[in-house]
Amino acid sequence: MRFNKNMKKTFVTLCCFLALSACSADKGETAKPDEPTPPVENKDVTLFVTTNNRSKDFEKESVAYGSGSNLSPSTISLDPTTRYQTIDGFGAAVTGSTSYNLMQMTPADRKKFLEETFSVEKGMGQSYIRISIGGSDFSLSEYTLWDTPGEGNFALQEEEKKYVIPILKEILAINPSVKIMGSPWSAPRWMKVNNLTDLQPYNSWTSGHLNPAYYQEYASYFVKWIEAFKNEGIEIYSITPQNEPLNRGNSMSMFMGWKEQQAFIRDALGPQLEAAGLSPKIYAFDHNYNYDNMADQNDYPLKIYDDPSAAAYITGAAYHNYGGNKDELLDIHNRRPDKELVFTETSIGTWNDGQNLTTRLMEDMEEVALGTVNNWARGVIVWNLMLDSEKGPNREGGCQTCYGAVDINKNDYKTITKNSHYYIIGHLSSVVKPGATRIGTKGYKAAGVIYAAFENTDGTYAVVLQNNTNEAKKITIDDGDNYFSYDVPSKSVVSYRWPNK
Structure with missing residues (x-):
C-alpha cells in the first residue's frame, strides 16, 4: 500500500497519540469510569465579599460552576418551590443633612459616589430611599412645608429645592428604578395640640398631638407634598403617617397613638389620596419592635387593621430596631399575613462603636439585613446615607452621636469612611433586585452561618451569606441544575448571583 503525503501525516499523528496514551496508562493517569465528570468551567457566578477586617472590601470575584448536583455535608440547596415575600428594595435615608453633605462634594466626586451606591451596572444598585416630609433631626432647620395657616401657604422650602430634590434627581438619573418613601417627623405646629382632652394649641416642634379638627388639612398636606414632588419628576412610592409615633x-x-393613626388614615389620609388619584403604599406605625414598652400600644398595627375601613387603605407596617427584638416581625406576619412588612430605620453611633467594622459588620448583618429579610421584611432602609466627620449636620435635641452609613471628612468633603450600614445594604442590593422573591433552602446549617436565598425576576438566583465564625468555611451552593463552591472567609459576608440554567 502506498502512502501519500496526507496519509503519512495521519499515520504519524496516530502513532504519537497511541504512544502518549500508553505512557499515561503506565503512570496510572487513565480516567476511572466511576469518577464524576469535571464541572464545565463557566465564570458565571458573581460574588461580592467583605471581611470585618477589610482584607476584602466589597471585593468582586467570580467562581466556576458545574452542571448536576453536589450534596456534600456543607451544601446549601435552593428550594424555589417554597416562596416567601417579594422584595421592594434596600437603601438608606437621604435626609437634609445627607443631601447637604453630598452637595459640598465636587460634582465629579459626588457622581462617583452616587454611581458606586446606586448604579445597577457600576455599583451596589441600592434601590430604596427614605426622605422626610419637611424637617427631621437631620435637617438644616426645623420646618414643615405649611408653617403658616392658609390653603395657599404650602410650598417646598430651601432644603428641598437646594439640596434634597437636586440629589434625588441625580440619583434617579443613575438608577431610575429607585423607590422613595416619605415620612413626617411632625405636623405643622398650628395643627398640633397639647393633648386630646384639653385640645390647647401646642406651638412646639417636640411632642404634642395632631388636632382631630385638622385631620383633613393634614391629609391635604400629604397630597400636596406628593404632587409637589411629582411636579419635579419624582414619584413617591410609599409613605408612613408619622415617624416614630x-x-x-x-x-x-x-405623638400619634394607634387610635389616632387609625382614625386619621380611615377618615382623612386614605380617602384624600384616593380622591386625588394617588396610590402610594401606606405603612402604619414606623417605630420600635417593643412599642416603647407602652402596654396600650402593643401590637399597634394589628389594632389598626382591626378596623376594616382603615385596613383597606393600609399596605402594611414599618418597624425600627431601637427597642425590642426582630422576632416581632415574624409574629406580626403570622397574625396578619395579608399585610406587608418593611424595616425603615436603624442607627449606628458612639454608643454601639458604630465605626468599628470588626464588630458591627457581623451584628448589623445578622440583626438588620438578614434578620429582617428572613422575618418577612420586603425592604430594608438604614438611617442617614452620609453624615460628616462631626456627625452632622444635626439638630439640638436630636441624635448628635450618630454616624452615617458613610461619613465624609468635613475638612475636604472628599475622604469617605464606609461603615457597616453601607456594606450590609450593598450586600443585599448588589444581588437581590426589586421584584425578587425570597425562596426556601435546605441542607447545611451551622452556628454563626446565616443566609437567605432569592430568585430574581430575570431568572437569576441570589444568596446572601454571612460567616460569623473564626474559621473559613468551604460552602457549596446547589440550585438543582448547577453547583459551585467557595471558601467563605471567617467573619465575612458574601453575596452570590448566577444564571438559572
Missing part, C-alpha cells in the same frame, strides 16, 4: 422626645416629633 410613640417618641415624644425628638427635636421634631409628634
Whole structure:
C-alpha cells in the first residue's frame, strides 16, 4: 500500500497519540469510569465579599460552576418551590443633612459616589430611599412645608429645592428604578395640640398631638407634598403617617397613638389620596419592635387593621430596631399575613462603636439585613446615607452621636469612611433586585452561618451569606441544575448571583 503525503501525516499523528496514551496508562493517569465528570468551567457566578477586617472590601470575584448536583455535608440547596415575600428594595435615608453633605462634594466626586451606591451596572444598585416630609433631626432647620395657616401657604422650602430634590434627581438619573418613601417627623405646629382632652394649641416642634379638627388639612398636606414632588419628576412610592409615633422626645416629633393613626388614615389620609388619584403604599406605625414598652400600644398595627375601613387603605407596617427584638416581625406576619412588612430605620453611633467594622459588620448583618429579610421584611432602609466627620449636620435635641452609613471628612468633603450600614445594604442590593422573591433552602446549617436565598425576576438566583465564625468555611451552593463552591472567609459576608440554567 502506498502512502501519500496526507496519509503519512495521519499515520504519524496516530502513532504519537497511541504512544502518549500508553505512557499515561503506565503512570496510572487513565480516567476511572466511576469518577464524576469535571464541572464545565463557566465564570458565571458573581460574588461580592467583605471581611470585618477589610482584607476584602466589597471585593468582586467570580467562581466556576458545574452542571448536576453536589450534596456534600456543607451544601446549601435552593428550594424555589417554597416562596416567601417579594422584595421592594434596600437603601438608606437621604435626609437634609445627607443631601447637604453630598452637595459640598465636587460634582465629579459626588457622581462617583452616587454611581458606586446606586448604579445597577457600576455599583451596589441600592434601590430604596427614605426622605422626610419637611424637617427631621437631620435637617438644616426645623420646618414643615405649611408653617403658616392658609390653603395657599404650602410650598417646598430651601432644603428641598437646594439640596434634597437636586440629589434625588441625580440619583434617579443613575438608577431610575429607585423607590422613595416619605415620612413626617411632625405636623405643622398650628395643627398640633397639647393633648386630646384639653385640645390647647401646642406651638412646639417636640411632642404634642395632631388636632382631630385638622385631620383633613393634614391629609391635604400629604397630597400636596406628593404632587409637589411629582411636579419635579419624582414619584413617591410609599409613605408612613408619622415617624416614630410613640417618641415624644425628638427635636421634631409628634405623638400619634394607634387610635389616632387609625382614625386619621380611615377618615382623612386614605380617602384624600384616593380622591386625588394617588396610590402610594401606606405603612402604619414606623417605630420600635417593643412599642416603647407602652402596654396600650402593643401590637399597634394589628389594632389598626382591626378596623376594616382603615385596613383597606393600609399596605402594611414599618418597624425600627431601637427597642425590642426582630422576632416581632415574624409574629406580626403570622397574625396578619395579608399585610406587608418593611424595616425603615436603624442607627449606628458612639454608643454601639458604630465605626468599628470588626464588630458591627457581623451584628448589623445578622440583626438588620438578614434578620429582617428572613422575618418577612420586603425592604430594608438604614438611617442617614452620609453624615460628616462631626456627625452632622444635626439638630439640638436630636441624635448628635450618630454616624452615617458613610461619613465624609468635613475638612475636604472628599475622604469617605464606609461603615457597616453601607456594606450590609450593598450586600443585599448588589444581588437581590426589586421584584425578587425570597425562596426556601435546605441542607447545611451551622452556628454563626446565616443566609437567605432569592430568585430574581430575570431568572437569576441570589444568596446572601454571612460567616460569623473564626474559621473559613468551604460552602457549596446547589440550585438543582448547577453547583459551585467557595471558601467563605471567617467573619465575612458574601453575596452570590448566577444564571438559572
